[in-house]
Amino acid sequence: MTVRVQTEDFDLSTEVAALRAQNPKVGAVACFVGTVRDLNEGATVETMELEHYPGMTEKSLERIVDAARERWPGTDVLIIHRVGKLVPLDQIVLVATTSAHRGNAFASCEFVMDYLKTHAPFWKKEKTEHGERWVDARVTDDAALERWGLDAGNAKAE
Template sequence: MPVRVQTGDFDLTTEVAQLRASNPAIGAVACFVGTVRDINDGSAVAGMELEHYPGMTEKALEGIVAEAQRRWPGIEVLIIHRVGKLAPLDQIVLVATTSKHRGDAFASCEFVMDYLKSEAPFWKKEETGEGARWVDARESDDAALARWGVTSTNAAKEA
């Protein structure tokens, strides 16, 4: 399954081995692992809680995978995104893409992560010394998505 939303951690080596095992034509694997930072916007972060709507989130992630596969035919994509309570240094997300050649693997992995960061329906709440705060979408994430020719729904709402 190319998309998983889960509370438990994941093992990068195991996930990549399983992704590669199904296709001997794979010549390249590109991966991105996002982690919880201990500081954000100048405040120490003690933890983070990620919320989502089951079903809706998976459908949105599957749409991201489909768009990447449309742009780079022949790639395979894996997205694992954690939800629930996480601590600094915990893994949040894994995006892995495979292709025959490195260029498509790198580009598609970056595209998926840019798209996911702007468009995936997750809500993040950080615990800081000043109290809990919701993390808003960043303009830089919308700009990263725009370079792929995609307008973020967040940017469209703000316009």
């Protein structure tokens, strides 16, 4: 399975080993692990709660995987995204890509993460010392996606 949305934590080594084992042509693996920070916009983060629409979220993530595979044929992709209540230092997301060569592995990993940040239907609510607040999308995330030739409002595979 290339896309999982779950409450449970994941083990990076186990997930990468399983992804690599699928293809003997793999010469490179690139990974990104996003974690909960203890500080955001000047406020101490006590917890972060991630919500999603089951079914819709997985389909959105699968479209992102398909877009990466279309751009970099022969690339395998794994996305694991956690939901529920998390605390600082908890892992939120794993994006891992494999390819015959490092350039495609790095590029596809970064592409998937940029696309995910702007188009995956997740909502984040932080609890800080000032109360609870929803985390807004960042302009920098839209700019990151645009460098791939995708519009942040309507990203599609080329």
